[in-house]
Amino acid sequence: MTNSESAPVEFDVSKPSISRVYDALLGGKDYYPSDEHVLDHLRATMPEVDELAKLNRAVLGRGVKYLAGEGGLKQYLDLGAGLPTMENTHQVAQALQPEAKVVYVDKDPIVLAHGRALLGENGQTRVITADLRDPAAVLAHSDVQSMIDFSQPVAIMLVGMLHHLHDDEDPEGVVDGYLDAVPVGSHLFITHFLDTGDESRALEKSFLDFLGTGRFRTREEILRLFRGCELVEPGLVPLSHWRPDGIVRDKLTLVEEIIVGGIAIKS
Numbered sequence: 001m002t003n004s005e006s007a008p009v010e011f012d013v014s015k016p017s018i019s020r021v022y023d024a025l026l027g028g029k030d031y032y033p034s035d036e037h038v039l040d041h042l043r044a045t046m047p048e049v050d051e052l053a054k055l056n057r058a059v060l061g062r063g064v065k066y067l068a069g070e071g072g073l074k075q076y077l078d079l080g081a082g083l084p085t086m087e088n089t090h091q092v093a094q095a096l097q098p099e100a101k102v103v104y105v106d107k108d109p110i111v112l113a114h115g116r117a118l119l120g121e122n123g124q125t126r127v128i129t130a131d132l133r134d135p136a137a138v139l140a141h142s143d144v145q146s147m148i149d150f151s152q153p154v155a156i157m158l159v160g161m162l163h164h165l166h167d168d169e170d171p172e173g174v175v176d177g178y179l180d181a182v183p184v185g186s187h188l189f190i191t192h193f194l195d196t197g198d199e200s201r202a203l204e205k206s207f208l209d210f211l212g213t214g215r216f217r218t219r220e221e222i223l224r225l226f227r228g229c230e231l232v233e234p235g236l237v238p239l240s241h242w243r244p245d246g247i248v249r250d251k252l253t254l255v256e257e258i259i260v261g262g263i264a265i266k267s
Helices: 018-025 033-045 049-068 089-096 109-119 135-140 142-147 171-179 198-210 219-224
Strands: 075-079 101-106 125-129 155-159 187-193 229-231 259-266
Touching: 018 033, 018 049, 018 109, 033 049, 033 198, 049 089, 049 155, 049 187, 049 259, 075 089, 089 101, 101 109, 101 142, 109 125, 125 142, 135 142, 135 171, 155 171, 171 187
Parallel strands: 075 101, 075 155, 101 125, 155 187
Antiparallel strands: 187 259, 229 259
Protein backbone atom coordinates (compact mmCIF):
# COMPACT_ATOMS: atom_id res chain seq x y z
CA MET A 1 0.00 0.00 0.00
CA THR A 2 1.46 3.32 -1.08
CA ASN A 3 -1.31 5.49 0.33
CA SER A 4 -1.02 6.70 3.90
CA GLU A 5 -4.80 6.93 4.17
CA SER A 6 -5.51 3.29 4.96
CA ALA A 7 -8.71 3.67 7.01
CA PRO A 8 -11.97 2.32 5.55
CA VAL A 9 -13.46 4.67 2.97
CA GLU A 10 -17.07 5.81 3.33
CA PHE A 11 -19.05 7.83 0.82
CA ASP A 12 -22.62 9.05 0.37
CA VAL A 13 -24.21 7.57 -2.77
CA SER A 14 -27.49 9.44 -2.25
CA LYS A 15 -25.91 12.58 -3.74
CA PRO A 16 -24.55 12.78 -7.29
CA SER A 17 -20.78 12.89 -7.68
CA ILE A 18 -18.84 14.74 -10.38
CA SER A 19 -16.32 11.88 -10.46
CA ARG A 20 -18.97 9.17 -10.88
CA VAL A 21 -20.96 11.12 -13.49
CA TYR A 22 -17.81 11.77 -15.52
CA ASP A 23 -16.78 8.12 -15.25
CA ALA A 24 -20.24 7.01 -16.39
CA LEU A 25 -20.01 9.29 -19.43
CA LEU A 26 -16.75 7.51 -20.27
CA GLY A 27 -18.55 4.16 -20.09
CA GLY A 28 -17.77 3.28 -16.47
CA LYS A 29 -20.16 1.30 -14.28
CA ASP A 30 -19.40 2.74 -10.83
CA TYR A 31 -22.42 5.00 -10.51
CA TYR A 32 -25.64 5.07 -8.51
CA PRO A 33 -29.27 6.22 -9.01
CA SER A 34 -28.41 9.76 -7.91
CA ASP A 35 -25.78 9.93 -10.65
CA GLU A 36 -28.08 8.28 -13.20
CA HIS A 37 -30.65 11.04 -12.61
CA VAL A 38 -28.03 13.61 -13.63
CA LEU A 39 -26.92 11.55 -16.63
CA ASP A 40 -30.48 11.25 -17.92
CA HIS A 41 -30.98 15.02 -17.83
CA LEU A 42 -27.60 15.81 -19.41
CA ARG A 43 -28.25 13.37 -22.24
CA ALA A 44 -31.74 14.75 -22.76
CA THR A 45 -30.29 18.24 -23.15
CA MET A 46 -27.39 17.15 -25.37
CA PRO A 47 -27.41 13.52 -26.56
CA GLU A 48 -23.70 13.85 -27.49
CA VAL A 49 -22.64 14.75 -23.94
CA ASP A 50 -20.80 11.42 -23.60
CA GLU A 51 -18.52 12.61 -26.40
CA LEU A 52 -17.69 15.68 -24.32
CA ALA A 53 -16.20 13.47 -21.61
CA LYS A 54 -14.30 11.36 -24.16
CA LEU A 55 -12.78 14.47 -25.77
CA ASN A 56 -11.59 15.60 -22.34
CA ARG A 57 -10.13 12.19 -21.50
CA ALA A 58 -8.34 11.91 -24.83
CA VAL A 59 -6.65 15.30 -24.49
CA LEU A 60 -5.48 14.38 -20.98
CA GLY A 61 -3.37 11.62 -22.51
CA ARG A 62 -1.99 13.87 -25.24
CA GLY A 63 -1.30 16.64 -22.74
CA VAL A 64 0.60 14.38 -20.36
CA LYS A 65 2.63 12.99 -23.27
CA TYR A 66 3.66 16.57 -24.06
CA LEU A 67 4.41 17.35 -20.40
CA ALA A 68 6.55 14.25 -19.90
CA GLY A 69 8.13 14.32 -23.34
CA GLU A 70 8.79 17.78 -24.72
CA GLY A 71 8.20 19.37 -21.31
CA GLY A 72 10.46 16.89 -19.51
CA LEU A 73 8.39 17.07 -16.32
CA LYS A 74 8.79 14.44 -13.62
CA GLN A 75 6.26 15.75 -11.06
CA TYR A 76 2.47 15.89 -11.47
CA LEU A 77 -0.30 17.22 -9.26
CA ASP A 78 -3.53 15.97 -10.87
CA LEU A 79 -6.29 18.00 -9.20
CA GLY A 80 -9.83 16.66 -9.34
CA ALA A 81 -8.46 13.50 -10.91
CA GLY A 82 -11.69 11.48 -10.85
CA LEU A 83 -12.03 7.71 -10.90
CA PRO A 84 -9.16 5.68 -12.35
CA THR A 85 -9.73 4.57 -15.92
CA MET A 86 -7.55 3.70 -18.92
CA GLU A 87 -4.41 5.76 -19.65
CA ASN A 88 -4.19 7.47 -16.27
CA THR A 89 -1.73 10.31 -15.74
CA HIS A 90 0.86 8.14 -13.99
CA GLN A 91 0.76 5.49 -16.70
CA VAL A 92 1.31 8.00 -19.52
CA ALA A 93 3.94 10.02 -17.65
CA GLN A 94 5.92 7.05 -16.33
CA ALA A 95 6.03 5.44 -19.79
CA LEU A 96 8.10 8.45 -20.89
CA GLN A 97 9.68 9.44 -17.58
CA PRO A 98 10.06 6.28 -15.45
CA GLU A 99 11.00 8.40 -12.42
CA ALA A 100 7.86 10.55 -12.68
CA LYS A 101 5.90 11.06 -9.47
CA VAL A 102 2.14 11.68 -9.52
CA VAL A 103 -0.25 12.76 -6.78
CA TYR A 104 -3.94 12.42 -7.58
CA VAL A 105 -6.27 14.72 -5.63
CA ASP A 106 -10.05 14.39 -5.43
CA LYS A 107 -12.58 15.29 -2.76
CA ASP A 108 -14.77 12.26 -3.54
CA PRO A 109 -13.64 9.43 -1.24
CA ILE A 110 -14.73 6.83 -3.80
CA VAL A 111 -11.69 7.92 -5.84
CA LEU A 112 -9.44 6.97 -2.92
CA ALA A 113 -11.13 3.58 -2.61
CA HIS A 114 -10.60 2.76 -6.28
CA GLY A 115 -7.17 4.36 -6.38
CA ARG A 116 -5.85 2.12 -3.63
CA ALA A 117 -6.54 -0.96 -5.72
CA LEU A 118 -4.99 0.53 -8.85
CA LEU A 119 -1.90 2.03 -7.25
CA GLY A 120 -1.08 -0.54 -4.61
CA GLU A 121 2.13 -1.55 -6.35
CA ASN A 122 3.19 1.87 -7.64
CA GLY A 123 5.54 3.54 -5.18
CA GLN A 124 5.77 6.77 -7.19
CA THR A 125 2.06 7.55 -7.10
CA ARG A 126 -0.34 8.65 -4.37
CA VAL A 127 -4.07 9.28 -4.15
CA ILE A 128 -5.36 11.73 -1.54
CA THR A 129 -8.80 12.89 -0.52
CA ALA A 130 -8.75 16.69 -0.42
CA ASP A 131 -10.64 19.65 -1.84
CA LEU A 132 -8.76 21.33 -4.69
CA ARG A 133 -10.48 24.62 -3.77
CA ASP A 134 -8.14 24.82 -0.77
CA PRO A 135 -4.63 24.94 -2.28
CA ALA A 136 -2.96 25.51 1.09
CA ALA A 137 -4.46 22.32 2.54
CA VAL A 138 -3.67 20.27 -0.56
CA LEU A 139 -0.09 21.50 -0.72
CA ALA A 140 0.44 20.85 2.99
CA HIS A 141 -0.84 17.26 2.80
CA SER A 142 1.83 14.80 3.94
CA ASP A 143 1.67 12.74 0.74
CA VAL A 144 2.08 15.85 -1.40
CA GLN A 145 4.99 17.01 0.71
CA SER A 146 6.69 13.61 0.56
CA MET A 147 6.23 13.17 -3.19
CA ILE A 148 6.68 16.63 -4.70
CA ASP A 149 9.90 18.65 -4.63
CA PHE A 150 8.66 22.22 -4.93
CA SER A 151 12.10 23.49 -5.89
CA GLN A 152 11.70 21.65 -9.21
CA PRO A 153 9.09 22.17 -11.97
CA VAL A 154 5.66 20.65 -11.37
CA ALA A 155 2.75 19.99 -13.73
CA ILE A 156 -0.39 21.50 -12.21
CA MET A 157 -3.31 19.70 -13.86
CA LEU A 158 -6.87 21.02 -13.69
CA VAL A 159 -8.36 18.95 -16.46
CA GLY A 160 -12.13 19.36 -16.64
CA MET A 161 -12.34 20.77 -13.12
CA LEU A 162 -12.39 24.57 -12.97
CA HIS A 163 -15.78 24.74 -14.66
CA HIS A 164 -17.09 22.98 -11.55
CA LEU A 165 -16.09 25.99 -9.44
CA HIS A 166 -18.67 28.75 -9.17
CA ASP A 167 -17.53 32.33 -9.65
CA ASP A 168 -17.76 33.01 -5.91
CA GLU A 169 -15.30 30.15 -5.33
CA ASP A 170 -12.64 32.24 -7.09
CA PRO A 171 -11.21 29.84 -9.69
CA GLU A 172 -8.52 32.40 -10.60
CA GLY A 173 -7.42 32.55 -6.97
CA VAL A 174 -7.37 28.75 -6.76
CA VAL A 175 -5.05 28.56 -9.77
CA ASP A 176 -2.84 31.27 -8.27
CA GLY A 177 -2.62 29.30 -5.02
CA TYR A 178 -1.00 26.39 -6.82
CA LEU A 179 1.14 28.42 -9.21
CA ASP A 180 2.55 30.48 -6.35
CA ALA A 181 3.89 27.27 -4.80
CA VAL A 182 5.81 26.03 -7.85
CA PRO A 183 8.90 27.42 -9.59
CA VAL A 184 9.35 29.01 -12.99
CA GLY A 185 9.26 26.31 -15.63
CA SER A 186 6.29 24.56 -14.07
CA HIS A 187 3.35 23.88 -16.40
CA LEU A 188 -0.37 24.55 -16.03
CA PHE A 189 -2.80 22.24 -17.87
CA ILE A 190 -6.45 23.34 -17.99
CA THR A 191 -9.51 22.20 -19.91
CA HIS A 192 -12.78 24.07 -19.48
CA PHE A 193 -16.34 24.34 -20.80
CA LEU A 194 -16.71 27.27 -23.24
CA ASP A 195 -19.70 29.60 -23.43
CA THR A 196 -20.61 29.58 -27.13
CA GLY A 197 -24.10 31.05 -26.81
CA ASP A 198 -27.62 29.71 -26.32
CA GLU A 199 -26.87 26.05 -27.08
CA SER A 200 -24.03 25.80 -24.58
CA ARG A 201 -26.12 27.64 -22.00
CA ALA A 202 -28.85 24.99 -22.22
CA LEU A 203 -26.29 22.35 -21.24
CA GLU A 204 -24.88 24.63 -18.54
CA LYS A 205 -28.39 24.91 -17.06
CA SER A 206 -28.70 21.12 -16.94
CA PHE A 207 -25.35 20.80 -15.18
CA LEU A 208 -26.23 23.49 -12.65
CA ASP A 209 -29.78 22.25 -12.05
CA PHE A 210 -29.03 18.55 -11.67
CA LEU A 211 -25.35 18.30 -10.66
CA GLY A 212 -25.04 21.67 -8.94
CA THR A 213 -21.92 22.69 -10.85
CA GLY A 214 -20.80 23.26 -14.44
CA ARG A 215 -20.03 26.88 -15.31
CA PHE A 216 -19.48 27.63 -19.00
CA ARG A 217 -17.10 30.61 -19.27
CA THR A 218 -16.08 32.87 -22.13
CA ARG A 219 -12.73 32.55 -23.87
CA GLU A 220 -11.55 35.74 -22.13
CA GLU A 221 -12.51 34.35 -18.71
CA ILE A 222 -10.66 31.10 -19.40
CA LEU A 223 -7.57 32.89 -20.67
CA ARG A 224 -7.38 34.82 -17.38
CA LEU A 225 -6.84 31.50 -15.60
CA PHE A 226 -3.48 31.29 -17.39
CA ARG A 227 -2.26 34.74 -16.40
CA GLY A 228 1.41 34.77 -15.46
CA CYS A 229 2.04 31.86 -17.83
CA GLU A 230 2.87 31.56 -21.51
CA LEU A 231 0.64 29.23 -23.54
CA VAL A 232 2.45 26.67 -25.65
CA GLU A 233 1.32 26.02 -29.22
CA PRO A 234 -1.42 25.77 -30.34
CA GLY A 235 -2.67 27.95 -27.44
CA LEU A 236 -6.20 27.78 -26.03
CA VAL A 237 -8.16 25.75 -28.58
CA PRO A 238 -10.99 23.22 -28.87
CA LEU A 239 -9.71 19.93 -27.51
CA SER A 240 -9.96 18.23 -30.91
CA HIS A 241 -7.38 20.73 -32.18
CA TRP A 242 -4.90 20.44 -29.28
CA ARG A 243 -2.00 18.49 -30.81
CA PRO A 244 -4.25 15.81 -32.35
CA ASP A 245 -2.88 12.36 -33.11
CA GLY A 246 -4.39 12.43 -36.59
CA ILE A 247 -6.26 14.62 -39.05
CA VAL A 248 -9.22 16.54 -37.62
CA ARG A 249 -12.10 18.32 -39.32
CA ASP A 250 -11.91 22.08 -39.73
CA LYS A 251 -15.64 22.38 -39.03
CA LEU A 252 -16.36 21.30 -35.49
CA THR A 253 -19.53 19.87 -34.05
CA LEU A 254 -21.20 21.74 -31.19
CA VAL A 255 -19.89 19.27 -28.62
CA GLU A 256 -16.34 19.85 -29.93
CA GLU A 257 -16.75 23.61 -29.76
CA ILE A 258 -17.91 23.78 -26.14
CA ILE A 259 -14.78 22.45 -24.45
CA VAL A 260 -11.35 24.04 -24.87
CA GLY A 261 -7.97 23.61 -23.29
CA GLY A 262 -4.34 24.53 -23.21
CA ILE A 263 -1.00 24.08 -21.49
CA ALA A 264 1.11 27.01 -20.36
CA ILE A 265 4.55 27.47 -18.79
CA LYS A 266 5.04 29.59 -15.67
CA SER A 267 7.38 32.42 -16.56
